[in-house]
Amino acid sequence: MDAPAMPDNSFYSRQAWLILGLFAAVVLFVIPALRLALPPDNPLHLSDYYLLMLGKFMCYAIVALAMDLIWGYAGILSLGHGLFFALGGYSMGMYLMREIGAEGQYRSLMPDFMVFLDWKEFPWYWAGTEYFSLALLKILLVPSLLALIFGWFAFRSRIKGVYFSIITQALTFAFMLLFFRNDTGFGGNNGFTDFKRILGFSLAHPGTRVALFAITGLALILTLLLCRYVVLSKFGRVLAALRDAESRTMFSGYNTRDYKLFAWTLSALLCGIAGALYVPQVGIINPSEMSPANSIEIAIWVAVGGRGTLAGAILGAAIVNGAKSYFTVAWPEFWLYFLGALFVVVTLYLPNGVMGLARRRER
Amino acid sequence: MTGEAMELNGGIESTGISHVIAGESIDVSHRAILYLEGVTVSFDGFRALNDLSFSIDVGELRCVIGPNGAGKTTMMDVITGKTRADAGTVFLGQTIDLSRRSEYEIARLGIGRKFQKPSVFENLSVWENLELALSGPKSVWHSLFHKRNSEEADRIDAMLRRINLIERPHAPAGLLSHGQKQWLEIGMLLMQEPQILLLDEPAAGMSDEETERTAELFRSLEGKHSLVVVEHDMDFVASLARKVTVLHEGRVLVEGSMAEVQNNAQVVEVYLGR
Numbered sequence: 230m231d232a233p234a235m236p237d238n239s240f241y242s243r244q245a246w247l248i249l250g251l252f253a254a255v256v257l258f259v260i261p262a263l264r265l266a267l268p269p270d271n272p273l274h275l276s277d278y279y280l281l282m283l284g285k286f287m288c289y290a291i292v293a294l295a296m297d298l299i300w301g302y303a304g305i306l307s308l309g310h311g312l313f314f315a316l317g318g319y320s321m322g323m324y325l326m327r328e329i330g331a332e333g334q335y336r337s338l339m340p341d342f343m344v345f346l347d348w349k350e351f352p353w354y355w356a357g358t359e360y361f362s363l364a365l366l367k368i369l370l371v372p373s374l375l376a377l378i379f380g381w382f383a384f385r386s387r388i389k390g391v392y393f394s395i396i397t398q399a400l401t402f403a404f405m406l407l408f409f410r411n412d413t414g415f416g417g418n419n420g421f422t423d424f425k426r427i428l429g430f431s432l433a434h435p436g437t438r439v440a441l442f443a444i445t446g447l448a449l450i451l452t453l454l455l456c457r458y459v460v461l462s463k464f465g466r467v468l469a470a471l472r473d474a475e476s477r478t479m480f481s482g483y484n485t486r487d488y489k490l491f492a493w494t495l496s497a498l499l500c501g502i503a504g505a506l507y508v509p510q511v512g513i514i515n516p517s518e519m520s521p522a523n524s525i526e527i528a529i530w531v532a533v534g535g536r537g538t539l540a541g542a543i544l545g546a547a548i549v550n551g552a553k554s555y556f557t558v559a560w561p562e563f564w565l566y567f568l569g570a571l572f573v574v575v576t577l578y579l580p581n582g583v584m585g586l587a588r589r590r591e592r
Numbered sequence: 593m594t595g596e597a598m599e600l601n602g603g604i605e606s607t608g609i610s611h612v613i614a615g616e617s618i619d620v621s622h623r624a625i626l627y628l629e630g631v632t633v634s635f636d637g638f639r640a641l642n643d644l645s646f647s648i649d650v651g652e653l654r655c656v657i658g659p660n661g662a663g664k665t666t667m668m669d670v671i672t673g674k675t676r677a678d679a680g681t682v683f684l685g686q687t688i689d690l691s692r693r694s695e696y697e698i699a700r701l702g703i704g705r706k707f708q709k710p711s712v713f714e715n716l717s718v719w720e721n722l723e724l725a726l727s728g729p730k731s732v733w734h735s736l737f738h739k740r741n742s743e744e745a746d747r748i749d750a751m752l753r754r755i756n757l758i759e760r761p762h763a764p765a766g767l768l769s770h771g772q773k774q775w776l777e778i779g780m781l782l783m784q785e786p787q788i789l790l791l792d793e794p795a796a797g798m799s800d801e802e803t804e805r806t807a808e809l810f811r812s813l814e815g816k817h818s819l820v821v822v823e824h825d826m827d828f829v830a831s832l833a834r835k836v837t838v839l840h841e842g843r844v845l846v847e848g849s850m851a852e853v854q855n856n857a858q859v860v861e862v863y864l865g866r
Contacts, residue, residue: 235740236719237761453691463724464735470724477711477777479695480672480704481784482730491732 238461238474245540249450256287256446261439266289277438284442284476284510286550293530293542294449294456295496300528301537302460303492304472306390309397310500311524312404313372318514319408319499320371322421324364325509326550329425332378341423342416352414361428368505369498376497377490384486384493398521405519420515427509440509445506449543453500456539459495469490533575535582616701618685618787625818626671626788627649631680633842640666642842644680648788651849653814655829656822658839659862664822665708667839668790672705673698684788688720693824700730704786708793711774714766718757718776721765722748725780747783754809755779770797778809788818795828807831 241249260275260283267274275283292314301303326340332357335344339351357363379400383393411417430437471478471485478485508514517523526549534545549571556564579586618625624647641663648654658664669675671682673695682690686861690698699705726744752758755775756819760768765776774794781789791810795803803825810819810832823829829836829850836853838845840862846853853859 235745236717238740459736462736463738464732466720467735468717469715473713473715474711476674476695476707477713477780478724480699481725481780482696482699482727483724484694484696484730484732487732488735569638 240457240461249453253446253450254448256283257443261443264435264439270450280442281510282554284445285507286547287445288503288507288510288531289365289530289546289550290543291449291452291506292500292527293534293546294452294539295499295503295540296527296531297534297536297539298456298459298499299492299496300531301539301542302465302472303468304364305489305527306492307397307493307496308394308521308528309399309401309526310496310527312397312401313376313497313500314504314507315374315404315408315514315516315518316372317368317394317504318508318518319421319504320364320367320501321505321508322424322514323358323367323415324361325424325427326421327359328427328429329423332425333423340416342411342419343373344416346411354414363577366477368501372501372504373494373498376494380490380493384489398524401519401524402521405516405521408516408519416515418516420510420513422513422515424509424512432509432512441506441510445510448502448506452502453539453543456499459492460539464488469558526568529572529575531582533571533579533582535579535584538582538584541582543583548583616688618702619687620661620685621649622686623649625685626820627681627683628667628670629681629683630771631667631670631677631682633663633670633675633677639842640825641670641677644839644843646837646844648818648820649815651815651818653810653819653832653834655832655834655836655837655850656820656831657824657826657836658845661841662839664839665792666842668705668792668822671698671790672703682736689719696730699784699786702785702787703782703790704776704788705790706777706792706794706802707779708796710770710777710797712765712768712773712776714781715764717762718752718765718768719748719761721776721780722751725783727783727785733765751779751783754782771799774798775802778806782813783788786817788820789813791821793823793825794821795823795825803828804831 260280263271263273264275264280269276292310295313296307296310299307300367329337329340333341333344335341337344339348343351351358383396388396407413408415408420409418415421424432426432427437427441430440432438460468467478467483467485467488470481471483471488475485504514504518528548530545531542532545533549534543535541549568551569552571556567575582581588626648628644628646631641631644632639640661644663644667648669656664656667665728666675671690673690673693676693684690684701684703688701690701690703693701713724716724723740723744726747737766748758748761749758752761755778757768757772757779765773768776774797778791778794781791794810795806798806807828810821813819814834821829821832833850835847836850837847838853838856845862846856846859848856
């Protein structure tokens with residue numbers, strides 16, 4: 230008898246590659262080309278409103294993927310992922326504030342909120358914020374370093390389950406309070422806004438908008454491929470193993486703390502990138518991004534889409550945010566009821582989310 | 593290094609895998625591979641282990657019995673690094689102090705442990721369970737870039753046959769019967785190529801036939817590995833027919849053959865009396 234075949238570990242089925250390729254073509258070429266080539270009144274020209282909405286959704290989808298990696302695969306529920314998103318956003322926002330130059334309301338080289346506070350010079354931690362390359366570095370380093378330090382202590386102390394979730398929630402809340410203070414030097418509760426340009430390109434220019442949109446689409450696709458690679462690797466199976474039986478994993482010779490720390494830090498890094506792409510498109514970043522409710526919503530996206538599937542995370546982010554966009558315009562007062570009801574329905578009837586439903590259909 | 597230690601490590605290297613952390617070999621020049629000396633563990637004043645001293649030899653199959661609360665599981669926790677001793681020392685061979693190592697390091701040094709309740713990765717397949725248990729490098733970096741190869745597949749295949757799961761390599765481990773999970777866990781332990789196997793109630797929940805085959809398996813491992821079997825099932829212990837250690841109130845009460853132990857007045861009193 231032949232040895233049993235190794236488990237099927239192909240990256241994606243042909244069908245899945247086809248869907249991904251189609252998505253890439255639409256986001257990277259079709260939408261940008263049509264927008265730049267056709268006049269705004271043409272029906273094939275995606276309006277500013279929808280371009281922005283789609284761009285936002287793709288940023289959220291990156292966050293959802295990051296959440297699925299840590300929650301769906303490693304079983305660690307973070308209720309503070311909004312913090313990493315916001316820190317990436319603030320890192321980008323500081324650079325965008327410097328790019329305003331002297332075109333602010335007070336015609337000063339200092340950001341308006343600093344003039345308002347009567348600050349005469351930049352605090353030390355604003356040094357170098359005028360350089361885009363340093364901003365990129367910070368986008369990558371600030372959220373992941375915070376996650377690394379926090380995770381090192383938490384995982385070393387073997388904090389798990391609901392206790393871990395609560396601490397992450399407290400962490401984002403503490404940062405929100407910190408950023409609300411005017412004296413912290415990040416614009417207080419107004420945060421950063423009124424951006425003018427990025428790398429010299431006007432943010433109001435259609436070309437800049439389309440470029441940001443396409444870069445976000447590319448980032449989403451690369452994030453998906455990266456996450457897929459990670460979960461299909463032996464590393465991904467060790468994550469699933471420690472989720473189900475951490476002691477057995479340790480007694481098999483794996484240092485589970487390192488595995489959790491790596492997944493956790495990678496997850497925070499991806500959130501930071503998403504936040505940095507979000508801010509120039511939406512044009513504002515403020516401490517409300519760090520509110521506990523925001524982070525909980527991220528978990529709901531993943532639960533709705535289906536944990537541990539990656540594609541489900543993207544789907545969940547799109548479904549919940551699509552519903553949110555619709556509700557907050559049509560019946561704003563019902564949005565939170567709807568969100569609550571959605572969570573209850575998914576928990577009770579769709580433990581594997583929309584992806585679970587789709588899989589059941591297939592059988 | 594003595595002749596015996598050389599032989600022990602030579603046996604491992606001949607399989608092409610060196611799972612002992614580089615530079616650390618187990619010195620068994622005095623025959624014993626595992627020593628516990630004066631180990632005490634207290635939980636809120638209760639002494640689960642009370643000045644316990646215990647050792648086993650290379651290649652020995654030792655059974656450990658004792659009434660509930662005698663400290664059998666706590667002893668395994670101390671050996672594997674799950675619980676730290678308040679006092680006393682735990683040595684692997686003559687030179688390696690286990691009391692300072694973490695669980696995963698102790699596992700890599702060559703101590704494998706089977707839990708009382710079968711502990712497998714329920715959402716992974718049988719094949720993947722064995723794959724993760726394979727001896728070899730286990731760092732994050734290695735796992736990220738590791739490629740499956742036919743040598744690993746062959747080893748997994750051989751183990752699937754040995755533990756009678758060759759028919760269901762791709763079934764999720766969570767769907768196996770209780771007895772099959774026990775076997776899978778034993779298989780995972782063997783994939784680690786440990787020097788010492790600690791087996792906490794390995795026959796619990798098995799049918800008579802499965803129990804008999806388990807005893808057979810353990811006897812076949814004797815000599816190549818050192819085994820410590822904790823059991824309640826006296827028939828099972830008798831069928832292994834080896835040296836038995838009786839624990840009581842956190843220390844060794846008696847050690848000897850099954851017949852000696854069964855006829856010992858103190859043991860009878862502990863099990864039946866009071």
